[in-house]
Amino acid sequence: MFAYIVRRLIYAVPILIGVNLLTFILFFIVNSPDDMARSQLGEKYVTAAAIENWKIENGYDKPLFHNAEAGGFYAYTDTIFYTKSMRLFAFDFGRSESGRDITADVSQRMWPSVALALPTFVTGIWVNICVALMVVMFRGTKLDRWAVLVFVSLMSISYLFYIIGGQYMVAKLWRLVPISGFNPTADAWKFLILPVVVGVVAGIGAGARWYRTLFIEEASQDYVRTARAKGLSEIRILFRHILPNALIPILTGVVVLIPTLFMGSLLMESFFGIPGLGSYMLDAIRSQDFAIVRSMVFIGSVLYIIGLILTDISYTWADPRVRLN
Amino acid sequence: MSESAMSSVVDAEARVTKLAVSDLSVALTGSGAPILKEVGFHLRAGEVYALVGESGSGKSITSLAIMRLLPDALQVTGGDVQYGDRSLFALTEQEMQEYRGRRIAMIFQDALTSLNPVQRVGAQIEETLMRHTSLSGAEARKRVVQLFEEVGLPEPDKRLDFFPHQLSGGQQQRVMIAMALACEPEVLVADEPTTALDVTIQLQVLDLIRELAKKRDLGVLLITHDMGVVRNIAHRVGVMYQGEIIEEAEVDQFFHNPQEAYSQKLIDSLPDMTHYMHGTADDPLLEVKDLEVHFPIRRGVLQRIKGYTKAVDGISFSIGRGETLALVGESGSGKSTTGRAILNLEPATAGEIRFKGDAIQALKRREMLPYRKQIQVIFQSPFSSMNPRMTIGHILEEGMVSLGLQLTAAERSERVASLLSRVRLEPEFRHRYPHEFSGGQRQRIAIARALAVDPELIICDEPTSALDVSIRAEVLELLLDLQREFGVSYLFITHDLSIVPHLAHRLAVMQDGRIVEQGSAESVLTDPQHPYTRALLESVPRID
């Protein structure tokens, strides 16, 4: 187990280097420092000197990968790739293009994101499993077929409609809770409850449908037939035999997402005015602040890889057949 | 055949009828197509009643219908099942649950998938006990230990906390049996309980069932396709064919004087161990010397190779022209790996494979091509051995095209037609797709495919084990005819010792990657030297 985790962590290094290389190519080769300078300076006829000046000021005057002028080790470190990308490994994100400290921003904005994403995530899974179990109890009947139709309809509605609809009905029409905003005190729940409910409802269609499929797939396994031949009741079979087995695929689909909860949700946070990482990213995209986008890509990849490792570990815990090596 | 079975036959009439099935009919829910047609039989206490038939005969459906566990796609359309004086079909579902596991218990073919993979085996049995008896907690646990002892599981108090995958196949089936017997039912329905097991284990499990039936005065309904199993433990037998019981008899009477031609055919599938193939060739076509095939085991942080699984561990044999060598062993013995290594589908770790004197074990893809024309293969599964998206014609032509037989399209199609008629199929079949054929027909097409390039050696990897017994004989006969006609040699890989005398000149017995004994089929089978060969031989059913 320990050896396995160590190996996975070692494997993570080339993947993260790959991520950095990819973003680097995207940001600096497709969009060269000269282009960046031009679009940042904003005028159509900027002088070459102004561009050079901007590049020096912002640290883009170095070569991309290999600096022939600097000797030895510095030939690789005194380059844009190294200064802009590789230092991310030390979680040193530098400053955004508008001059803010990204590391400080991230560590501050992470918590509102978690405050929204975690309750949505946990309630969502719980609700989806309950709904799916209820439907599975009636499998093969008309009720089951109608439920599937409802699930498919629910998942055919864009997320945006759920958010806009929820805001309109709950906050504007019925005036139950504030439309948007956030207050990191005891009152936070007032601001969070609507986005959480919207998030859960929006996820029911796809989630419950998927879990229903998993349950039904398990229900056709041989061991379920054995359980019936033992004289167990359908309820007991569902909860003691089908559920524990179906939890294995549910778990693997879900655990990988846990670390990425820190990244928050782009849509939810921006619609409901929650100052988390999701809205941070959205603002960065809209103001074309590539330094922030690059940092968030890196953080997202790290969290995803942690999620993969957690998934494997949770597998061994849920399924006695799995041993890591 | 034991005396106990004989004596039970004598007083069978005096025994109580436990289960009476009458006029049971089952049909497909949608189309109403009949699956079972008025099946009826009685099961008495202490007897083993074998319901025997080939795949699709409806024997498993009968057992599920009795348990009222039919899948939704099927429904009972008539008839009744009487347990004592109650009709099972008249019970509510709640009442039926009281019968299942308590009075009628069932065991299934594949014990591994039939046990809940994430629940400890002890807990799975305790669950049954708690459902039907007042036992709980420590008492239930104690009872499980007793049951495990009774079914012969070693170290029962430890096995209790194992998960199913940690047990061997035979042990899993013993757990299933313990689970079925936990609440002391009076009827046991066993659906192919030994089919998934290796032959030596099969015998042990059958002995256990027979013993328990006697000790507990249990009525056993045994569903099987294997006449050997019937011969071994059944008292009475019912032959199922296309959803009907066509013959029913006491077991001795049945084997000596079957009424139906179909029954006779089933009995004929039992091995004839008196006639052997003779004559061996001196001129070796294939020579295998000290062949080793090892698979690396990787472990640790850096995934270094920490050891090897020795699938084939230094074996030597040779096959002469026009000769058949049977390579016999149980699953995991390395016999199929040997075949794959000869075909160069698996790299040999060490040793030599010589074909007509040329070493072929380390040839590159292109260098191997001329030999591929001469060494061909027939696989086990009639379902996965042909690409479902190609017509039979294309399947047969593929080898001719890729091995560069210089033929025009017209010549190829003529050849396809002649190949099909050679394996006794219609030439028109070439335009059809594999799924339109039965298992036996597909296996013949697979033979035709191998013959398409005129090979001198054909490696037959369990070509008949997925076939029903009545078809098995036809396919074997075809292989023998082809050998007589074209002088082709076979390496016949099988787990079934019983077909060897009829088929092979020589025999090599494989265990754990090594050949433990080889020689002429007659000498090995009549005078086995190695204990493992003896054990294999004992598990082969015979008619006395």
Add this chain to the structure above:
Amino acid sequence: MDTVKIVVLWSDLLIYLLAASLTLFFWNMRGNPITAARWRQVFGTRLGMATFVVLGAYIMIALLDSLHFRLALEEDPGQKSDQVYFDNQVVSVLDLALGDMATEHERTYSAPFALQSFEKVNMKNADGVSYRDFPRLEHAGAHLADPADRGSDLVLQSLIGLAKGGVLALIFVGMQWFFLRGSTLPWRAAWTTQAVIICFAAWLIHIGNLYHVLGTDQAGNDVLYKSIKGVRTGVLLGTLATLVMLPIAVSLGIAAGYFKGWVDDVVQYLYTTLSSIPGILLIAASVLLFQVYIDLNPEFFEIGLEKADARFIALCFILGVTSWATLCRLMRAETLKISQLEYVQAAHAFGVSHFRIITRHILPNVVHIILITFVLDFSALVLAEAVLSYIGVGIDPAMASWGNMINTARSELSREPAIWWTLSGAFFFMFSLVLSANLFSDLVRDAFDPRTGLEGAA
């Protein structure tokens, strides 16, 4: 003298290429009896027929909207006779079919079927006294003598519209009935759906040319027209992005599963790396960078629509290139499985070349996964378009799309009283497309996925 100048956008070319190749693909799949039986299973259900007809209608709209041309301008008096000037406005065949809907602009918002504007403006009456009131709309109900007749006129015109539709539907369905009488498939469901769609469309076009069925937006454009124009964008994005993704995913996945060894390592590394990057950030960054490229090279694009089209195609490519990991993983797993099967082993024993094994034995047996992915991804992409447009990295605002409509609808809804019709228009067209695609893809998956086949048997 030319009266029209045909404009071929890259996306037009692609959509027709796509339609042609899909038709060919389905035609080829009929050859094998198993595949034919599976399609029969899909179309043997009424739901399958009905949803397919709905999808077909959307695809028809998209195809009609992909035949672009520019009309010649009327000759100016001083113009030389051999010189033709073309309108800068590009129109499509669909625009012709919709009649005047495109050009009937009002000044600003108006509610559905309204005769008056939504906002009061300062007006002067005949006496020159200024007052504030809702002005009469320019085009909606212009044929009415008295605004009070609106109710009865609506009923009358609806009947006319429906009657037109009824006649059309009768001819259309009648012809099919004549040719397909002997078929055992549930054609009745297909015909009913067709009749409903034709009648509805005829009604919409008829009424839509007299009133604004879904009102108008801030700039006074007809919302119904905008919603219909969004169809092409949605359909095209949903198919094109998958089409870009397919060759990458299929070739890499099969190569990894078939050759194993270092090829497998490299492919696995590639897709793990790609899927570890938060998708939306990668897409956003790529689109932004492409936008920068367009802005820096304006000389490549003759007209505004071409610029929007270039961004649209780039979006499809970006979505395709960033989303192949999932299918690639499936392909690899399935290929690993098939490579172990006996018919592939037998092919090896016959010395069949790698290329032939892949094309004859492996590819045809993974086609069902490709098909399932194609139909499943379609609806996901249509939904994704809305989200991307909201973030600001989606379709160019100059191009009609449901995402852009939802985006503007958000602020409209918070007005007092709320403007709900833009959102409703986008909702209706998007929901009916995605729902029928989802239902259809469910049927396709049930028919083609061997695993769900088991589910039915037990």
